[in-house]
Amino acid sequence: MGRAATGLILVAGLSQLWGGGTADATDSATTAAVGLANAIDGDPQTFWHSAAAARKPLPATLTLDLGSSQQVAGLTYLPRQDRAIPGFITGYNVLVSVDGTDFTTVATGTWLPDAKLKAASWPAVTARYVRREATSGVNGVASAAEVNVASAGTG
Numbered sequence: 001m002g003r004a005a006t007g008l009i010l011v012a013g014l015s016q017l018w019g020g021g022t023a024d025a026t027d028s029a030t031t032a033a034v035g036l037a038n039a040i041d042g043d044p045q046t047f048w049h050s051a052a053a054a055r056k057p058l059p060a061t062l063t064l065d066l067g068s069s070q071q072v073a074g075l076t077y078l079p080r081q082d083r084a085i086p087g088f089i090t091g092y093n094v095l096v097s098v099d100g101t102d103f104t105t106v107a108t109g110t111w112l113p114d115a116k117l118k119a120a121s122w123p124a125v126t127a128r129y130v131r132r133e134a135t136s137g138v139n140g141v142a143s144a145a146e147v148n149v150a151s152a153g154t155g
C-alpha cells in the first residue's frame with residue numbers, strides 16, 4: 001500500500017493486478033504504443049492516449065476492475081511526463097460500480113493543465129469498478145501516465 005503525494009492511501013497491488021489485463025478502456029482507440037496498459041504499469045514514463053479528437057471526440061473513459069469489491073475513496077492521475085501537453089485532462093468525472101453495468105458518479109471536477117500528480121476524492125464507497133471519464137483535455141484528447149485508486153484519505 002502506497003501513500004501518494006495527494007494525501008490518499010492507494011489500494012494495494014493494483015498496478016500488478018491491472019498489469020494482468022483486467023483493466024478495460026472504452027471510447028479509446030489504442031495502439032501498442034499508446035495502449036491502456038501504459039496507464040497502469042507503474043512506469044511514469046509510459047502513457048495511454050485516447051484517439052485523435054477528429055476521429056473520436058471526448059469523453060474518453062478508462063475503467064479499472066479491482067478484481068473484487070472494496071472500499072474506494074479516491075483516484076490519482078499522473079499526466080504524461082514527456083514534456084508534451086496534448087491530453088492533459090482538464091475536466092473529469094469519476095464513476096464507480098459494483099457490477100460493471102450500473103455506474104454512479106462520485107466525483108466531478110477540473111484539473112490544471114500541467115504535468116503534476118492530480119487527485120480526486122469522495123466519501124468512501126464499496127465498488128469493484130472505477131471509471132475515470134475525461135470530459136475535456138488539451139487539444140481535445142486525453143492521456144494518462146498512471147491512474148491509481150485510493151482506499152481512503154489520510155485525514
Ligand SMILES: [Ca+2]
Binds near residue numbers: 037146
Ligand atoms: Ca505508465
